[in-house]
Each structure stands twice: as C-alpha cells, then as structure tokens.
Amino acid sequence: MKFTHITLACALALSGTLAGAQTTGKLKVGLMLPATGTFASLGTAIENGFRLHIAEQGGKLAGREIEFFKVDDESDPSKAVDNATKLVSRDKVDVLVGTVHSGVAMAMAKVAKDTGTMLIVPNAGADAVTGAMCAPHIFRSSFSNWQPGYAMGEVMAKRGHKNVVTITWKYAAGDESVRGFKEAFEKSGGKVVKELALPFPNVEFQALLTEIAAAKPDAVYTFFAGGGAVKFVKDYAGAGLKIKIPLYGAGFLTDGTLEAQGADADGLFTTLHYADSLNTPRDQAFRLAYAKAYKLQPDVYAVQGYDAAQMLSVGLAAVKGDISKKTEFAAALRKAKIDSPRGPFTISASHNPVQDIYLRQVGAKENKSTGIASKALADPGRGCRM
Structure with missing residues (x-):
C-alpha cells in the first residue's frame, strides 16, 4: 500500500510537470515547406513572414519560446506522408505549418487528422483541406483554390x-x-x-x-x-x-x-486576397518591417506566413499557451478578427479565411489593386463535417 501511495504521488507530480511543460516549455513548430524546385521562393517568403510575426512578439507566443524543425517537402506528394510523420513522431512537434503544393498539403492534413496534430496551412488552397478533410485542429491562413x-x-x-x-x-x-x-x-x-x-x-x-x-x-x-x-x-x-x-x-x-x-x-x-498598393497603415507597417528584416519586398506568400503565425498567436493566447486544448483554441479563432496586412479577415466554420478578393492589374512591376472583386468571399466548405 505504501508503494502505491508513493507511486501515485510521483504520478501526480509528473503530471503537474508535464502540464507545466505544455504551457511554459518551448513550442515545437514543424515547418514543412519547399526549399528547392519550382516553389522554393514561395516557401522562403512564407517562412520569412512567419518568423517576422514571432520576432515582433519578442520571440515568444503566449509566453512560449519557439523551436523550429524544418523539412524540404520538395513539392513532392509521394514523400509528404513520410516527411510529415517524421516531424510528428520523431521531432514531436506541437504544430505543423505547411505547405505550398496542394497535393503535399492533402497528405499533411491526413497525418494531422490521424495523429491529432495541429496544422496551419499557409498557402496550399486544396479545397478539401477545409472541405471534406476539415478537422477542429486544421486551419488555413491563405485561401481555398x-x-x-x-x-x-x-x-x-x-x-x-x-x-x-x-x-x-x-x-x-x-x-x-x-x-x-x-x-x-x-x-x-x-x-x-x-x-x-x-x-x-x-x-x-x-x-x-x-x-x-x-x-x-x-x-x-x-x-x-x-x-x-x-x-x-x-x-x-x-x-x-x-x-x-x-x-x-x-x-x-x-x-x-x-x-x-x-x-x-x-x-x-x-x-x-492581397495587392501591392493597398496603402493601409497596417499594410505599410508590415511592408516596412519585412523589407527591413529581409531586404526584400513582401508578396502574398509572406503575408500568408505572417498570418499563419498571427493565427497561432491568437489561439495560443486563448489557451494560455496550452496547445493541447484544441477545442478552446479553435473556438477562439472562429470568434477572432485577424488584423492582416491584406485587410481584416475572419475564420469560417470550416477554418478557411473569409476575405475580400481584390482585382489587381500589373503596372510598374506591382500588382496594383483596382478595387474589390468579391467582398468577404467565403469558401463553401463543401463536404466539411465538424
């Protein structure tokens, strides 16, 4: 009986330690983006944007330092399940962030669903990610195709x-x-x-x-x-x-x-959902900060990476850094208005941005907005059951 009491006390102490680690230890973020091939520059811009928001928060989200684990997905769907599984099983990441190629994103969504891992998609517009493959812990910061x-x-x-x-x-x-x-x-x-x-x-x-x-x-x-x-x-x-x-x-x-x-x-x-000439204070501040940090002008991919980090920040703040509280995390994001450089947007019931779509025309090497093509356009989320 004495042994049982000691074991129970140790278990309770260990439980308290693990709970504390969930809210105060480093948050492990798995970046699964293209670093080579056709979409390499897109992957770089997404990562830059993601890191910029974290830097603006002093390197922490909800009080937790961020530890990155990276893999080049090569825009190759045949390698996607293995790559995502390594990040989840080997590196024990708390959240997956990726990717550009829709076929790779679909594989990431499957791994996220099967393992219960948080996933934020900062580009790939595969309709099914926020349609038939939707889940309470899968989100998109970009668009549906x-x-x-x-x-x-x-x-x-x-x-x-x-x-x-x-x-x-x-x-x-x-x-x-x-x-x-x-x-x-x-x-x-x-x-x-x-x-x-x-x-x-x-x-x-x-x-x-x-x-x-x-x-x-x-x-x-x-x-x-x-x-x-x-x-x-x-x-x-x-x-x-x-x-x-x-x-x-x-x-x-x-x-x-x-x-x-x-x-x-x-x-x-x-x-x-973004243009080079929005000229809002929010966008101007973002563009200045991005150019200062990376000596480059941002594009839509940088905005999507930045907003993926913003969404992670909003959800984490609501659960005081405990990303295991996925229901509360999701509820907070569905109520939030994300203050994006593209303009404020909300998150639909299927976890896709509800956002203005701009009509842009190329001039002087800029995608200049000529107005809004569709106001607060929401993807229909066909097939989503949550």
Whole structure:
C-alpha cells in the first residue's frame, strides 16, 4: 500500500510537470515547406513572414519560446506522408505549418487528422483541406483554390467575355481553381470552350498555346505559380497572344514573379486576397518591417506566413499557451478578427479565411489593386463535417 501511495504521488507530480511543460516549455513548430524546385521562393517568403510575426512578439507566443524543425517537402506528394510523420513522431512537434503544393498539403492534413496534430496551412488552397478533410485542429491562413477562381469568373463575365479557354497544370490547385472560375463564369452566362492542362511541373507550353490561337476565345483564364508562371507569361506574350487574346489569372500568376516576367506581365489582370498598393497603415507597417528584416519586398506568400503565425498567436493566447486544448483554441479563432496586412479577415466554420478578393492589374512591376472583386468571399466548405 505504501508503494502505491508513493507511486501515485510521483504520478501526480509528473503530471503537474508535464502540464507545466505544455504551457511554459518551448513550442515545437514543424515547418514543412519547399526549399528547392519550382516553389522554393514561395516557401522562403512564407517562412520569412512567419518568423517576422514571432520576432515582433519578442520571440515568444503566449509566453512560449519557439523551436523550429524544418523539412524540404520538395513539392513532392509521394514523400509528404513520410516527411510529415517524421516531424510528428520523431521531432514531436506541437504544430505543423505547411505547405505550398496542394497535393503535399492533402497528405499533411491526413497525418494531422490521424495523429491529432495541429496544422496551419499557409498557402496550399486544396479545397478539401477545409472541405471534406476539415478537422477542429486544421486551419488555413491563405485561401481555398475556389476563392480567386470564383472571383475572376465574376469579373470576366462582367467584362463581357462569353467564350473562354482555361489552362493550368493538371493537379489539385489548377483543377480546383478552374472549377471555381467555371462555377461563377457559367452562372453568369459564359462558356468555357476548352480546358487545357499539362502535368506539374512541365513548362513546355508551345503546343497548348497553338491550340489557344486556333480556338480564338474571347479571353484565357489561367492558374500557374512560381517559375512556371514566369515562363507561361513570357511564352504567351512571345507567341503574340497577349495583344490578341486577353489573359487573366488567379493572382499567383503575377505574385512574386514580376521581376522575372518584366514587360510581358504589364497590364495583366488577376484576382487575389492581397495587392501591392493597398496603402493601409497596417499594410505599410508590415511592408516596412519585412523589407527591413529581409531586404526584400513582401508578396502574398509572406503575408500568408505572417498570418499563419498571427493565427497561432491568437489561439495560443486563448489557451494560455496550452496547445493541447484544441477545442478552446479553435473556438477562439472562429470568434477572432485577424488584423492582416491584406485587410481584416475572419475564420469560417470550416477554418478557411473569409476575405475580400481584390482585382489587381500589373503596372510598374506591382500588382496594383483596382478595387474589390468579391467582398468577404467565403469558401463553401463543401463536404466539411465538424
């Protein structure tokens, strides 16, 4: 009996120590982002933005120092489950942050669901992450693929285009962006006459550009990002199509790519939840701080990384640093208004941002806002059951 009492006392003491560690020890953050390949620069911007917010908080969130564990996901879905599992099982991270590629994000969401690990997605717009794969501990700080596509469908219909060709990579992000575009465009009476796609990350566009020229649509809607977006815009202009058939896209076409695209991007219209010329005090302060810290101008990816850290901060503050209290963490975020450089946004019931989508036009190597394409646009969260 004496042994039982001693064991119970030790267990209680150990329990108290572990509880204290949950709220006062280092918070382990697993950054699973691309460091090589087509999306490498996007991964860097996301990490920069995430670290900037933490630096602004004195290196701590809810009183807890942050310890980072990093893995290059290589934008390779076949390696995603193993990479995410290593962060969770080997490194014992408290929260996963990633990624850019939608296929990789879907694998991360599966691991997060299976292990109960907190996940914040700072870019990948895979609709299912906040749709059928939704969970109380999975959040997104960026967008769903449906959102910018749907907004541009409304814009192009209002601009009088009737017959449109779409072109993208054949993967989740491209497919879902086009579906969002079609939903809004066809609802307004437009018609998608041809859907073109090529495997990710293939950038041999010439054959498809020849098909576009032969189809003679009123306009083209596209989804590309990173290095692929640079080459597509240059090839589109080089084929003589830019002056004949207006090109529109989800904002990733021209975000973080304008320096490399040069004059070939001038005049292009895109839709996205951020723009270079918002000129709000909040955005100006962010841009100044980012430029000072990294000697670079921020883009949408930096904003999404920054807001991922803001969301983590809001949730942690509500649970006094105890990230194991996932229900309370989620409840706090659903009630919050995130003070983002993009403009304030809220979190939907499926944990996706409810946000303004801007219509932007490229000029002087900036994605300048020409107004709001869709106000407080909420992803429908189809299939989400929480």
